[in-house]
Amino acid sequence: MIESVEPNIFGPCWPAIRGSGMKTISILSVRSRSGVWTLVILPFLIACLARPIPVTVAVDGQRRTFYTRGTTVREALAQAGISLGDLDRVSPPETARITPGMVITVTRITQTLEVQEIQIPFPRQVLKDARLAPGETRLIRRGEPGVEHVMIRITWADGQPIERQEIHRERIRDPVPEIVAVSLQGEVASLPVSGTLVFLARRDAWQIVGETTRILRRTNLGDLDGRIFTLSPDGDFLLFSRASLTSTRTVLNALWGLYLPADSPRPQPVGLENVLWLEWSPQGDRVAFTTGEPSPGPPGWRAHNDLWIGRWKNGRIEARRVLTPTAGGPYGWWGMAWAWSPDGRRLAFGRTDGIGMLDLESLKATTLLTFPVYETRSAWAWVPALSWSPDGRYLAALVHGPPRSGEPPEQSTRFDLWIVAVDDGWARPLVEDVGLWAGILWSPQGLFFGQARQPEAGDASRYDLYWADHDGSDRRRVFPPEGEIGFGGQPDMRWAPDGQGLLIRYQGDLYYLAIPSGQVYRLTAQGDIAAMAWR
Structure with missing residues (x-):
């Protein structure tokens, strides 16, 4: 049975029990023949009576x-x-x-904070100077290390450090690069150069004459903008655009020409302004070009999406408009891509939402492929790269592909290389997921194209240059050399006039890729080449 008892029966354990706050203590009494056995079930009493x-x-x-x-x-x-x-x-x-x-x-665990001053090593920048003798170097500017403050949290156990953790880092002073000038000798290959090879550097035109070690300055204008820089098929005429510095009205650029075989070539205006794209026909008897107008906001122009065909006559271009200005489809303000067919009878065109072909005799435009517009979310638009097969039967084109994993079609970062049979009416993908800046050059030896190292990264990916057979088989990486940084955008390349190699613009310099050996030769050490042409 359960009964209440008085406190005095617990003797010395009562203080502990009283500290628990209980006023009445319940015990369980079990009656035996000899008397009453009492079992106390209170934990406080058990602890009190336990032995230390x-x-x-x-x-x-x-x-x-x-x-x-x-x-x-x-x-x-x-x-x-x-x-x-x-x-x-x-x-x-x-x-x-x-x-x-x-x-x-x-x-015992304690923590303290400590601030350390760390020196940041200064980088070394190397300038190529043709005036220096072989092996000679010259210090242009001394480098200075930078400084960072690093806050460290130190954990101590019984007075001994057991852990150091960085919790904050602050740059106090940036390092100042050391600049050293070195000789060009020994770094640039000395190779014979066939045809006419010109390049744009420091906003002027230069020509490599006869061999790679002989470079002549062809203009001294300082205002070539690089938008137009193209040679006639025979290599005699160089057409280039200049940023207008003297015009009393606002224009995008002005087109000038240079007859290179002259003893002292002198640039002359050719009578065109506001040119967005221009290229000679393969036969060299005509030029095709498009125009635009200045725009106060990015990207600085608005395309007319027109088309003109002109002829070179007495140092000027006389042209007629064959397509009137149009909206040019979604993001038409950026403009369109164009490419002459090898026979000069057609022009392939690329818009933000598809590719097509224009017959220059009938002026009939035919749509070949359509795809979703790529949404750049910026002040630029993506248009597909185009390249004709040497026989003019096929067109290689970059096509905006389907989504990867459920994103809207216009946000897909997949771009595929397609081949289109322009007369037979079929098209199929040749190489998948090459990246939006892949670039294409269809040579007699096969297809050269860029391959994104991280296609899913969109316009942020770096690129390698690949070669493949005409049907997309036997793909192989050909440039840059192993371990080198990839192209930051669309690879810029030109097929050599003698058909023995490929000219590549990379990191501001010109490189020659010999075919079929794959040997790479560096032709310049400029570091600032912005455009090139080779005929």
Whole structure:
């Protein structure tokens, strides 16, 4: 039965029980033949009547052994008057039950902050200087290291460091690069150059004459904008655009020409302005071009999406408009891509939403492929790269592909290389997922195209140059050399006039890829070449 009892029956254990806050203590009485047995089930009474247990505590460099009536490590430490900090570690855990002879270890944990001053090594920039003798170097500017402040949090265990963690870093001073000029000798290959090879650097035109070590400056204008820089098929005439500096009205550019075989070539205006695209026909008897107008906002122009066909006559271009201005489809303000067919009878065109072909005799336009517009979310638009097969039967084109994983079609970062049979009416993908800046050049030896290293990264990916057979088989990487950084955009390349190699513009210089050996030769050490042409 359950009954209430008076406090005095618990003797010396009453203070502990009283501290629990109970006013009445219940006990269970079991009656036997000899009397009454009483079993008290209160935990406080059991702890009070239990025998003390010896434990040892290691703390603050000392070991103490004492007897405790506590049931857990936490209670034993409290009985011994040992206080714990927020970071202190206890072994065994504070909730562990006490056992005879237990050793309790308290590790004092503290943390401090330390600020270190770190020097940042300065980079070394190398300038190529043709005036220096072979092996000669010249210090242009001394480098200075930068400075960073690094805040470190140090964790201490019983006065010994056990962890260092960086929690903040602040750049105090940027390093100043060291600039050293070195000789060009030995870095640039000395190779014979067939045909006419010109390039644009420092906003002027230059020509490599006879061999790669002989470079002549062909203009001294300082305002070539690089939008138009093209040679006639025979290599005699160079057409280039200049940013207008003297016109009393606002224009995008003005077109000028240069007759290179002259003893002292002198640039002359050819009578055209606001040209967005221009290219000679393969036969060299005509030029095709499109125009635009200045725009106050990015990208700085608005395309007319027209088309003109002109002829070179007495140092000027006389042209007629064959297509009137149009909207040009979605994002038409950017303009369209164009490419002459090898026979000069047709022009392939690329818009943001498809590719087609224009017959120059009938002026009939035919759509060959359509695809979703690529949404750039910026002040530029993507239009497909185009390249005709040498026989004019096929067109290679970059096509905006389907989504990768459920994103809207206009946001897909997949771009595929397609081949289109322009007369037979079929088209199929040749190489998938090459990237939006792949670029294409269809040579007699096969297809050269860019391949994105990270196609899913969109316009941020770097590119390698690949070669493949006409049907897309036997793909192989050909440039840049292993370990070098990839192209930052669409690879710029030209087929050599003698059919023995490929001219590549890379990192501001010209390189020659010999075919079929694959040997790479560096032709210049300019570092700032912005355009090139080779006929």
